Amino acid sequence: MNIQQLKCFVEVSKTLNFTKASQNLFISQTAVSNHIKHLEETLGFHLFIRNKKHVQLTQQGKIF
Numbered sequence: 001m002n003i004q005q006l007k008c009f010v011e012v013s014k015t016l017n018f019t020k021a022s023q024n025l026f027i028s029q030t031a032v033s034n035h036i037k038h039l040e041e042t043l044g045f046h047l048f049i050r051n052k053k054h055v056q057l058t059q060q061g062k063i064f
Contacts, residue, residue, distance in 0.1 A: 001042050008035040009047060009064070016055045 011021035012032065022029040040046055047061035 001039060005035040005039040005042075008032045009039060012036060012048065012055065013057060013061070016057075018055065 007025060008021065008031075011024055012018060015021050015024065018029050018032050018036075022032045025032065036047065043060075043064070045060045046058050047064060049056050049058055
């Protein structure tokens with residue numbers, strides 16, 4: 001876990017949008033997705049429920 005992963009988590013949590021989060025952080029959407037993926041792997045649970053139109057926090061994500 002590193003600070004960039006946490007920044008990505010906070011921004012995606014606020015915007016509930018990976019594209020907007022990447023724009024706000026001035027990094028690529030792929031980088032945001034990878035940071036979230038690695039954070040989830042480190043924690044051992046999913047932080048977000050993703051589908052093509054919506055992103056929402058899981059219960060564990062809300063607690064985190």
